[in-house]
Amino acid sequence: MKAHLYLRASTKDQDALRAKASLESFAADKGLVVANIYSENISGTKLHRPELIRLLDAAHPGECIVCESVDRLSRLSQSDWETLKAKIKAKGLRLVIADLPTSHMMVQDKGITGQIMEVINSMLLDLMATMSRLDQEKRVERIKQGLANKRLADPTWTPKGKGKNVEKWAKIQSLIIKHPGMSADDIAKLADVGVATVYRVKQQIQAVAPLH
Structure with a gap:
């Protein structure tokens, strides 16, 4: 099997x-x-x-x-x-x-x-x-509570967001444009990112100019 x-x-x-x-x-x-x-x-x-x-x-x-x-x-x-x-x-x-x-x-x-x-x-x-779902919900609730506690302790505090890795995104975009037939798996390996990131970049490119 x-x-x-x-x-x-x-x-x-x-x-x-x-x-x-x-x-x-x-x-x-x-x-x-x-x-x-x-x-x-x-x-x-x-x-x-x-x-x-x-x-x-x-x-x-x-x-x-x-x-x-x-x-x-x-x-x-x-x-x-x-x-x-x-x-x-x-x-x-x-x-x-x-x-x-x-x-x-x-x-x-x-x-x-x-x-x-x-x-x-x-x-x-x-x-x-x-x-598994309940464990995830508890985890999210703990994070929310932690953020709320930090804001109570310091009203001026703001969480640091995760920014895009500009260099890697640029590399992915370059690979997609230069090699339109390359698989998402291969692009992910060459750019050292997850496959999901490649799909996000592809969606961003398609939103501006659909790939052919």
Whole structure:
């Protein structure tokens, strides 16, 4: 059975490929053949992620999506999680989570035991996805509270925003313009940025002058 490995980290400062070796080892242990590896630096709260979309477009019925943990796939709202699950089901894909043993049954052919485990696994996936979302919401609330406390202590204080790395954005723009056929993955590697950043720059260019 073919497997599509999906790796995600929230920011460029984190390493989305950190779990690559362990997921490849996991796939080998389960007798899975790795079809492709999809890695991106983007928030798990976003439903529309370039590499996840690319995975869903490329995968075929009966194949697996393999993730390290549920929160690498989803910190989505309830409605967005239901949307993602529906897309996975519509494609006929099996979702296998390395740290969720019940999902490992999805690698095997389904008998009556497999059908029972699929129901149990689905419930656990929903539970863990909810926990991931609540953890994210708590994290955001803590940040907001911290900012509010700083403003109370010093009314003149303002947070320092993250500015664009002008040099890297210019390099990405140059690569896109000079090599219109180059893939986002290759541009990201050459510019040393996440694929999501390449897509943002592309959108900015297209807003000014659509690429042909």
